[in-house]
Amino acid sequence: MTAIVRVQNLSKRYMPENVLAVDDVSFEIQQGEIFSLLGPNGAGKTTTISMLSCLLAPTAGDAFVAGHSVIREPMAVKRAIGVVPQEIALYNVLSARENLVFWGRMYGMGGRELSRRVDEVLQQVGLADRAKSRVGTFSGGMKRRLNIAVGLLHKPQIVYMDEPTVGIDPQSRRNILDMVKELNREGMTVLYTTHYMEEAQELSHRVGIMDHGKLIALGTQKELTRLVGEHETLRLHLAEDQAAEPLAEALRGVPGVVRVSTADHEIVLIVPEAEDALPPVITKANELGVKVRSVDIQEPTLEAVFLHLTGRALRD
Amino acid sequence: MRKILNVAWKDLVTTFRDPTALIIMLAAPYALTLVMAFAFGGLSGGGGGLSGIPVFVVNHDGGEFGGYLQQTFQSPDLADLLDVTVTADEAAARAAVDANKAAAAVVIPADLSESIVPSGLASGDPSALANRPQAVVEVYANPDRPISAGIVRGIVDQFLSRVSAGAAGGQVAVSQLIASGLLAPQEALTKGMEIGERAARQATETRLIAVKGETAAEDPQGGFDWLTYMAPSMAILFLMFTVSNGGKTLLAERDWGTLPRLLATPTTAFQVLGGKVCGIYLTGLAQMGILLVASRLMLGVKYGPLSAVVPVTLALVAAATGWALVLAAYARTAGQANQMGTILSLAFGGLAGNFFPRQALPQWIRTASLITPNAWGLDAFNKLTAGGTLGDVLVPIAGLLALAVVLFIAASVIFRRQYA
Ligand SMILES: Nc1ncnc2c1ncn2[C@@H]1O[C@H](COP(=O)(O)OP(=O)(O)OP(=O)(O)O)[C@@H](O)[C@H]1O
Numbered sequence A: 001m002t003a004i005v006r007v008q009n010l011s012k013r014y015m016p017e018n019v020l021a022v023d024d025v026s027f028e029i030q031q032g033e034i035f036s037l038l039g040p041n042g043a044g045k046t047t048t049i050s051m052l053s054c055l056l057a058p059t060a061g062d063a064f065v066a067g068h069s070v071i072r073e074p075m076a077v078k079r080a081i082g083v084v085p086q087e088i089a090l091y092n093v094l095s096a097r098e099n100l101v102f103w104g105r106m107y108g109m110g111g112r113e114l115s116r117r118v119d120e121v122l123q124q125v126g127l128a129d130r131a132k133s134r135v136g137t138f139s140g141g142m143k144r145r146l147n148i149a150v151g152l153l154h155k156p157q158i159v160y161m162d163e164p165t166v167g168i169d170p171q172s173r174r175n176i177l178d179m180v181k182e183l184n185r186e187g188m189t190v191l192y193t194t195h196y197m198e199e200a201q202e203l204s205h206r207v208g209i210m211d212h213g214k215l216i217a218l219g220t221q222k223e224l225t226r227l228v229g230e231h232e233t234l235r236l237h238l239a240e241d242q243a244a245e246p247l248a249e250a251l252r253g254v255p256g257v258v259r260v261s262t263a264d265h266e267i268v269l270i271v272p273e274a275e276d277a278l279p280p281v282i283t284k285a286n287e288l289g290v291k292v293r294s295v296d297i298q299e300p301t302l303e304a305v306f307l308h309l310t311g312r313a314l315r316d
Numbered sequence B: 001m002r003k004i005l006n007v008a009w010k011d012l013v014t015t016f017r018d019p020t021a022l023i024i025m026l027a028a029p030y031a032l033t034l035v036m037a038f039a040f041g042g043l044s045g046g047g048g049g050l051s052g053i054p055v056f057v058v059n060h061d062g063g064e065f066g067g068y069l070q071q072t073f074q075s076p077d078l079a080d081l082l083d084v085t086v087t088a089d090e091a092a093a094r095a096a097v098d099a100n101k102a103a104a105a106v107v108i109p110a111d112l113s114e115s116i117v118p119s120g121l122a123s124g125d126p127s128a129l130a131n132r133p134q135a136v137v138e139v140y141a142n143p144d145r146p147i148s149a150g151i152v153r154g155i156v157d158q159f160l161s162r163v164s165a166g167a168a169g170g171q172v173a174v175s176q177l178i179a180s181g182l183l184a185p186q187e188a189l190t191k192g193m194e195i196g197e198r199a200a201r202q203a204t205e206t207r208l209i210a211v212k213g214e215t216a217a218e219d220p221q222g223g224f225d226w227l228t229y230m231a232p233s234m235a236i237l238f239l240m241f242t243v244s245n246g247g248k249t250l251l252a253e254r255d256w257g258t259l260p261r262l263l264a265t266p267t268t269a270f271q272v273l274g275g276k277v278c279g280i281y282l283t284g285l286a287q288m289g290i291l292l293v294a295s296r297l298m299l300g301v302k303y304g305p306l307s308a309v310v311p312v313t314l315a316l317v318a319a320a321t322g323w324a325l326v327l328a329a330y331a332r333t334a335g336q337a338n339q340m341g342t343i344l345s346l347a348f349g350g351l352a353g354n355f356f357p358r359q360a361l362p363q364w365i366r367t368a369s370l371i372t373p374n375a376w377g378l379d380a381f382n383k384l385t386a387g388g389t390l391g392d393v394l395v396p397i398a399g400l401l402a403l404a405v406v407l408f409i410a411a412s413v414i415f416r417r418q419y420a
């Protein structure tokens, strides 16, 4: 296996705000894998991708893409990468096809080759029948797909996808996830960022977990969940009118409960053995008069890993 | 270079697909040209085109000068422009104008020649000069055809000012020559004119003959042609709107996320910026081109030779683009650029005289307005519509180019300070 991206002690401090958005991050992405950066809002995912796209100069460290330094050889790096920005970056008054032709030319493509590739990627993202429509008339999901298509046009060695499923309906999201998997099966290396644990879990070969600019864990899902130990996740769903916080507070004192976090009307517990922990937890709920609607017991997930490492839920 | 043009072409296409932009670029200036020309100049359509203007000439003058004026109207030079009917029936001529069958009737009074060179002069009577009559050549104009009637009045005006300037200077000399016996009275007329022509250059200003205008809507600006002034003026005014809108897109692309995406392609920042600049320039040029052609074809505004109009337009759009870049460099957000662009465009319009004849503005405003492309552009177009050629507009062209250079440099300095 060869590393297509090597990130070495990369840091970014935004001035004059003096925000350390990326803090001494190192990792490698192997050819042919889907590598996810998983982290909550503001973790530093986009900042990392921007440095790997040569849009932001690193404050410290360096990164190499296809063997080229992002600091010293930005043009070579840009030729090697396809970028799918977090914000949809398309021209609304141009048609899907015109957008693709425009962006293809920016990658130095032209003539028949470009027009053939445009047809191919339109097919790939399922927009062939809407090629002539203006992007302004597209739904959010269609725009997202075209946004991805632009990143694939010039057959890059690696494509960066920055939260490509934000703000779209479940069906479009499904669509995009399947597309990413299909792309990867055809050999495309993908750097994927998300704050959805499920997406990282479904797609990635390896995951880097980011929080407050730091890469706090890195590995395959197996490797990561092992960090949580043999523990299991107990998820309590409360009734709509129930406040989670008082019960969560009380549960922190229950023996055997490793971690407690709350989200909306949910309480997530990390415990060594769910069956042993459940009776005292329910007792506590009854004591406080909190109605528990249902209970899930899960094998450790990436969310549990995040919770374990930070003491916070991924989605706050 | 291909990438620069790719960006520029994209911007041009994008702008021309935006209905709001099209209104501001093309519809608004065209409509305003008509509105302003109508409000101030009394234009109300039915201009009848600018060839074959029907004119009646009624010559009551038995002398030389009535004949000259009549011949002026019948000269081969004006044969295409005018369709002249000479008649002795003044009432019929006026009726033709009233019935909208003619743009104007020119009524030459019986005493025209007498008022220029009194017959007493020929018989050696010096008091003839003092006692000569005041003659009035009347242009009975059709209010429905202000442009055509304006042309007729212009011809009469030009003829009379030439003759009267010459005569005024010549009369003194001629009467002295006759008195001293050096000049035969029968030669007086030709000799007088000859001397007069020379004397006219030394600025003798007694207007002996007046042109009496009779139009329903009196024109306060005299012979000022509002349409010819407003057509280029509104084009220039709205050119500033267009280019500042183009400058705004530089910031808007950042908001749309397309600017970072452009910079993530293997393209230098210089190429991206160059593309944007070319886009603004091409859009402005397209707008000016369309407006000039439209006003030429549909309103009959004459801009003079292409060899002069093209360089003026190229330089004008360059200077306007310069301002757009300064604006884009200075503004922090697209919204701010938009506001500043509107204010700047209107302020420049006011300063330079886009709404109001530039000639009527105080000198200090006219001087201050030289920082605007509008002022130089208006000057150039005024010279061209008045019959100027490339040689007459070299100064405005140089002014526009100098402005463009200074503004491009200023913009790059501000850009560097903002983004480096
Ligand atoms: N241009 C900037 N100037 C100053 N601070 C910034 C800038 N961009 C991002 N930040 C800050 O840097 C941190 C990391 O931001 P970043 O956008 O990289 O996070 P992210 O993981 O992509 O988050 P999200 O999931 O919301 O996209 C945040 O605290 C953010 O507020």
Ligand SMILES: [Mg+2]
Pocket: A045, A046, A047, A086, A162, A163
């Ligand atoms: Mg982000």
